[in-house]
Amino acid sequence: MRYFPLVWAGVWRKPARTVFTLLSIVVAFVLFGILQGVDASVAQTLATSRLDRLFVDPRFGDTLPIADLRQIETVPGVTLVAGRSGLFGYWRNPKNRVFVIMSDERFFAARPELNITGDQLATLRRTPDGIVVGDAIAGRYGWKPGDRIPVTTTETNRDGGAIWTFDVVAIIRDVGNPGQTGYVIGNYDYFDRGRTENQGTVTRFLVRIRDPAQAARISSRIDQLFANSDAPTRTQPEKVSAQSDLNSTFNIGAFTRSVVGAAFFSLLFVTANTMAQSVRERTPELAVLKSIGYSDDGLLALVLSESVLICLAGAMLGLGLARAIMPLAEPQFGPGFAQMPPLVVVDGLGAAVIVALASGLLPAWRARRLVIVDALAGK
């Protein structure tokens, strides 16, 4: 701390240069924050998708008979099967998309990461038209327990209309589900009784298995069960399904890594150049410091501290700015993409230090090796 004023003075020796360098760093970290945030959301989807959970989807068409559930349960190694259907629609305005998953308590058993309490589950079962809502979507639309939510859909109900009204019975903490509209879960029985088409069908079965190592064997066993039925199935572990979905348009991970790589590569040159210029200009001053007793290593540390200070300040500003900008992307990507897990901040600050050291090392080394007499003589 004693040397801080000295570092500070060094940093602000040429304010314009420092400001431009700082801004370059800020920009690079805005990009880093946004792209790593997106990347982290994707990684989180993959991390929460489990290997001991299989998805049984229709191989052709859109639906499977709910009666398949009993047969899937008989496959050795299967511990639990949940069927689910879905209702697409919007609330008030077509922009407020809502996807209501229609299932029963087995869905929550298949997805233990949805932190629902026993009481909440009991209330949902007692309330036929009840829904449980994830906090992300509840927060966005301002829904509270007790609210009646009309959802406009394309699915005709018994009344001949296509508006389904639900009763919010509980708000649960949402797990990362980027790109989706957020969890809204209702009762399958109520939905199936109320709809006029596709009764007795589901769009997917979620299957929990005892041993993830058996996933491939159990998947093909399930598919064999229905291979010659009217509705053949396609079973795959959740993780494979999630990866296929994420990569269906383009490879987000590879894209973010290349862009961040390109940005940091050019940033390295910006900061290295700034530090080199600064040290070159200050050669006589550094020599004076040495002659009044500063050690070689002290000067090395001094120059490195300057570059670390600039880079860390830029990184913090940039990550903060990224955090502020990210919500703007929500309409494009849906909730969940606009997040910045603490890990991204840690990674960012780590990257800042690495850039600082890499770009400051050469100039700092030069400062360390200054020969006082030559430097003072201006050689």
Add this chain to the structure above:
Amino acid sequence: MLGQIAAVTLMNLRSLPQRLGASSVVVIGMASVVAVVVAVLSVSTGFLETVSRSGSPERAIVLSSGANFTGDSNLTRENVATILGAPGIRRGADGKPLASADYYNAVPLTKKGDGLTGWVTVQGAGPEIFALTPEIRLVTGRPFKPGLHELIVGSLLQSQYPGLEIGDKVPLPSGDWTVVGVFESNGDSHESALLGDAETLMSAYRSNMFNDVTVRLDSAAAFDRFKAALTTNPTLQVDVMRENRYAAKQAKPLDDFLTMVACWVGGIMAIGAVFGALNTMYAAVGARSREIATLRAIGFGAGSVVVSVLAEALLLALLGAGAGAGLAWLFFNGEVTVSDGTVYALAVTPALLALGVGCGLAMGLIGGLFPAIRAARLPVAAALRAT
């Protein structure tokens, strides 16, 4: 005046090698921005080229009204018969209308590269399909036979998915279908599909609704007549579009998305690169302040000093942008990928290269302008005295 400008600019550029380190900041900054922007846009350009190539203004596509794409659209046999009777459709040698009522579905197949699942389009077409779309040419094997479980496979699709060689089986609802031929289609989006007979495919899927009708028009101008006949027919509720317009519409969402990504990411990176350039150019002006003051003192105008600094910035930006665009071309042009079920090659077109270089020059201009003005305003006496 021009002579002055040329003299100062040349003198300035000759001293560039002395500022190699600092100048590389501009070059590398511009190169990374331009490379990223061109690379992202090469995806949408490639996709757009492939998809829009499959549309011809001489063909029209009929969908049930309100449908955004074939999968949304349903046409009954009566609808199809009515559509085929409309005026404006070209007829073949046998007098039959050159048209195909199509049925589409998708099968999940495992990709070659990453082993992930991709949804592959299966198109069921009418018997006139080869006369209707002459660009579809069989390269090996034979055409599918109506009534048999046979498919032909697009060569682009074949390159991305294993198990689509002639003789291989593709599982469909009614059992396995055999691949009997491979077709090319000028690399358009047809080539990402499996093609079979519509009626046979529909019975396999137990559907009796077609998804669309594609017709060959008498001429491009016959479109209005054809469209008017269908839209005024009270027994039909259909939308009629030229096939090329339909194709462009299908490509729009991905194109819009990638353009937005390129603008945002490229825009943010460009801001960073401009700061880097400003820094370098201010430093360059600072280092040359005595030289500039001397020039001013012996009578060179402010204008020539401004131009010389700008020329340096633009030259560096041009070098960077050229390198960035070149790298993007080297690494991405022709790279084959799959998006939303369409197999296509990324395309770094000359227009895209020009766009990249243009962006680079714009960044160079901004990065050079302010330092150039500073250079022109240097107080001559003070700058001469400075050590």
